[in-house]
Amino acid sequence: VCVAFQRVTGTLVLSVLTAVLGSLQFGYNIGVINAPQQIIEQEYNATWMHRYSEPIPHSALTTLWSLSVAIFSIGGMLSSFCMGIISEWLGRRKAMLINNLLAFIGAGLMAMSKLCQSFEMMILGRFTIGAYCGLASGLVPMYVGEIAPTSLRGALGTLHQLAIVTGILIAQILGLESLLGDKDLWPVLMGLTVVPTVLQMALLPFCPESPRFLFIVRCQEHHAKSGLRRLTGRMEVSDELAEMKEEKRRMDMERKVSIPELFRSPLYRQPIVIAILLQLSQQLSGVNAIFYYSTSIFQKAGVEKPIYATIGAGVVNCAFTVVSVRALKTLLLFNDSVPSMSYVSMLAIFGFVAFFEVGPGPIPWFFVAELFSQGPRPAAMAIAGFSNWTANFVIGMFFPYIAHLSGPYVFLIFAALLLFFLIFTFFRVPETRGKTFDQIAASFHLPARTNMDLDMDMDLGKPSTELDYLGGDDGIN
Structure with a gap:
C-alpha cells in the first residue's frame, strides 16, 4: 500500500482528473436529455404548430424524441470506430484536446435550437456531442490505462465510470424545473457541457503525453523517459522503461494488427470476443433505458415526483461506483398494478443501478485496455467502443416501443441477457489485477x-x- 501511495504524484493526479473531464461530459450528455423531456417535447410541438399549423402527431413526436435520444449513440458509434486511427495519428493528449471542438459545436447547436425553432438543430447537436463522447469514451480509458502504474491501473480506471455517473447526476440535478429544467432555461442546460470542455482545454497542455505511446509508437525514448519521471516523481524509471522495451520488442516481432486481423488471428480472437461481450453486457443490461427514460418510467409507475426519484437513482449510481468491485448482478422487475408498487419500483431501480455500478458499469471501459498490448490496443478499443455505442443506440431508439408492447415485463429481456453475460464472465473472463500487459496477453497465447x-x-x-x-x-x- 505504501508503494502505491508513493506513486501517486501531483502530475499523475492532474493528468487523470483532466482526462476524466471528458468522461464527465459523456455522463452529462447521457443524463441531460432525461428530466426536461416533456418540456422539450412541448417545444417540438410548438415548432410543428408554427410550421404546419396543427399539433404534432403522437407517432411523429415519439419518433422525433427517440431520435433525439438515440442519435447521440450514432455519433458515438461512428467516431469510436475512428478512435484507433486518430489516437495513433495525433497521440492521446492531442486527440483529447482537438476532440473538444466537437463539444463546442454540439453544445452550440443544442443551445440555439429553441431560438431558431429547429428540432433539427437539436438532433444534429445531439449527434455531434455524441461523436465527441464516442472519441472520449475510448481516449480517456486508453490514456489513463497507459499512464497509470500497474498497481493502480484498476483503481484509476474506475474514475472513468465515476466521472460518467457524476456527470449524469449533475445533469439530473440541474434538470430540476426550479433550476435549469424549465421552458425558458433548458437550452442553457443543454449548452452547459462547454464548461468542462473549457477546463479540459486549459489543463491538457500541463499534462504529459502517454509515455507508452511516445516510446512504443513514436520511438521517442527521451520524451517517454521525461514523461515517466513527471508521472512517477522519480528520476530512476528503468523498470518502467524495461517493461515498455520488452513490449516494443514483442510488437516489432509481429505484423501491424488491423481490425479484421483481430478476428482472424487466433492470438487476438478470444480477447476481442471478451472485449465485445463485456461492452454488450454494459449496455444490454438496460441501464441506459433508465438514464434516458427514468422520469417517464417513474411517472408510469405512479411516483408522484418522478424527477426526484430520477435524482435518487443518480445518487445511488455515484455511491456504488465509488465502492465498485468485480461482480455481476440480477436485474429487478417492477410492476405498477397497485399503488404501493410505485415504491417497490423505486427500490428496484435503485437496486439495479447499485449492482450495475459494482459490475459491468466501470469494468469494461478499462478492461479492454488491459487485455491488449500497445500494438492491437487502438484497434481493439475502436471495436469495443463501436460495440458499446451500437448497443447504446438500440436501447435508446427502441426501448420506448418495446416497453409499450411488453409493459413492465420488458426488464425480463434484460434479465435473460444478464444471466448469459454472468455465465460468460464467470467462465471466460480472466483476472488482470496486478499483471503487466504482457502477462495478460500470455494467458491467451x-x-x-x-x-x-x-x-x-x-x-x-x-x-x-x-x-x-x-x-x-x-x-x-
Whole structure:
C-alpha cells in the first residue's frame, strides 16, 4: 500500500482528473436529455404548430424524441470506430484536446435550437456531442490505462465510470424545473457541457503525453523517459522503461494488427470476443433505458415526483461506483398494478443501478485496455467502443416501443441477457489485477496452461510471457 501511495504524484493526479473531464461530459450528455423531456417535447410541438399549423402527431413526436435520444449513440458509434486511427495519428493528449471542438459545436447547436425553432438543430447537436463522447469514451480509458502504474491501473480506471455517473447526476440535478429544467432555461442546460470542455482545454497542455505511446509508437525514448519521471516523481524509471522495451520488442516481432486481423488471428480472437461481450453486457443490461427514460418510467409507475426519484437513482449510481468491485448482478422487475408498487419500483431501480455500478458499469471501459498490448490496443478499443455505442443506440431508439408492447415485463429481456453475460464472465473472463500487459496477453497465447498456472509461476518468480515459455530451458535456470 505504501508503494502505491508513493506513486501517486501531483502530475499523475492532474493528468487523470483532466482526462476524466471528458468522461464527465459523456455522463452529462447521457443524463441531460432525461428530466426536461416533456418540456422539450412541448417545444417540438410548438415548432410543428408554427410550421404546419396543427399539433404534432403522437407517432411523429415519439419518433422525433427517440431520435433525439438515440442519435447521440450514432455519433458515438461512428467516431469510436475512428478512435484507433486518430489516437495513433495525433497521440492521446492531442486527440483529447482537438476532440473538444466537437463539444463546442454540439453544445452550440443544442443551445440555439429553441431560438431558431429547429428540432433539427437539436438532433444534429445531439449527434455531434455524441461523436465527441464516442472519441472520449475510448481516449480517456486508453490514456489513463497507459499512464497509470500497474498497481493502480484498476483503481484509476474506475474514475472513468465515476466521472460518467457524476456527470449524469449533475445533469439530473440541474434538470430540476426550479433550476435549469424549465421552458425558458433548458437550452442553457443543454449548452452547459462547454464548461468542462473549457477546463479540459486549459489543463491538457500541463499534462504529459502517454509515455507508452511516445516510446512504443513514436520511438521517442527521451520524451517517454521525461514523461515517466513527471508521472512517477522519480528520476530512476528503468523498470518502467524495461517493461515498455520488452513490449516494443514483442510488437516489432509481429505484423501491424488491423481490425479484421483481430478476428482472424487466433492470438487476438478470444480477447476481442471478451472485449465485445463485456461492452454488450454494459449496455444490454438496460441501464441506459433508465438514464434516458427514468422520469417517464417513474411517472408510469405512479411516483408522484418522478424527477426526484430520477435524482435518487443518480445518487445511488455515484455511491456504488465509488465502492465498485468485480461482480455481476440480477436485474429487478417492477410492476405498477397497485399503488404501493410505485415504491417497490423505486427500490428496484435503485437496486439495479447499485449492482450495475459494482459490475459491468466501470469494468469494461478499462478492461479492454488491459487485455491488449500497445500494438492491437487502438484497434481493439475502436471495436469495443463501436460495440458499446451500437448497443447504446438500440436501447435508446427502441426501448420506448418495446416497453409499450411488453409493459413492465420488458426488464425480463434484460434479465435473460444478464444471466448469459454472468455465465460468460464467470467462465471466460480472466483476472488482470496486478499483471503487466504482457502477462495478460500470455494467458491467451498459452491454451495449454491455465491462468492459475500463470499466477503460480509469477508467484515463484518464473517468466510469464509466451516467448519465455517457448525457450529451450522452459525458463528454468
